[in-house]
Amino acid sequence: xxRIVEIDIDDSALAPPTPEIEQxxxxxxxxxxxxxxxxxPARDGxxxxxxxxxxxxxxxxxxxxxDVQTEGGEPAAEFHLAxxxxxxxVKDYFxxxxxxxxxxxxxxxxxxxxxxxARRGIHNEGARVLQERLEGKAEVDTDTARRLFxxxxxxxxxx
Numbered sequence: 001x002x003r004i005v006e007i008d009i010d011d012s013a014l015a016p017p018t019p020e021i022e023q024x025x026x027x028x029x030x031x032x033x034x035x036x037x038x039x040x041p042a043r044d045g046x047x048x049x050x051x052x053x054x055x056x057x058x059x060x061x062x063x064x065x066x067d068v069q070t071e072g073g074e075p076a077a078e079f080h081l082a083x084x085x086x087x088x089x090v091k092d093y094f095x096x097x098x099x100x101x102x103x104x105x106x107x108x109x110x111x112x113x114x115x116x117x118a119r120r121g122i123h124n125e126g127a128r129v130l131q132e133r134l135e136g137k138a139e140v141d142t143d144t145a146r147r148l149f150x151x152x153x154x155x156x157x158x159x
Contacts, residue, residue, distance in 0.1 A: 002037060002039040002040075002052075003037060003052050004036050004038045004051075004055050004144075005052040005071055006053075006071070007054075007151070008055070008056045009056075009058075009154065009155065011155060021153075021154060024150055025150070025151065025154045028151050028154075029147075029151070031147050032144065032151075036143070037140060037143075038051065038138060039138065040077045040138055041136070043136070049070045049074050050070070051071070051076075052071045053069065053071065053076060054070070054073070055068055059083070062083055063082060064080065064086070064152060065079075066080075066138065068138070085129055085132075085133060086130075086152060089122060089129055090152070092122050093119070093122045093126055093153055094153065099115050100112070100116060123149065124146065127148075127149045129149075130145045
C-alpha cells in the first residue's frame with residue numbers, strides 16, 4: 001500500500017513543453033503509476049496515514065513541492081526541496097536528451113546506443129540526487145526515483 005496511485009503535476013505557470021518533453025512526461029507518469037514504491041516515514045513522533053497516496057508536484061517560490069495525500073484526500077505530508085542541487089544534473093540531462101533526439105534522426109545505431117547509455121547514466125545520477133534529497137521525508141526505490149526525476153525535469157523545463 002506504500003505507493004503512488006495518482007499523480008498531478010502543476011505546470012500551469014510553465015511554458016508549453018516540446019513534443020519530446022511531453023512524451024517523456026507521459027511515459028514517466030504511466031510507468032510510475034504501473035510500478036512504484038513510495039513510503040512516507042513517521043516524523044517527529046507523529047504517525048503518517050498509510051498509502052496508497054496521491055502526489056501533487058509543483059514548483060513554488062523556487063522550491064520543488066511534494067504534496068502527499070492519501071487516496072481519500074487526507075493530508076499525509078508536504079515537503080519542499082531546494083532546486084539548487086538538481087540544477088546541474090537537470091541541465092546535463094536536457095543536453096544529452098537533445099543529443100539523443102537529434103541522433104535518432106540521423107546517426108547509426110551504434111552512436112545512438114552510446115548517447116543513450118550516457119543519457120541513462122545522467123538519469124541515474126538525477127535519481128540518486130533525488131533519493132538523497134528525500135532522505136527522512138520519503139523513501140523511494142531507484143525506479144521510482146528515476147521516474148520522479150523525469151517529472152522534475154518537466155517542471156524544471158518551464159521553471
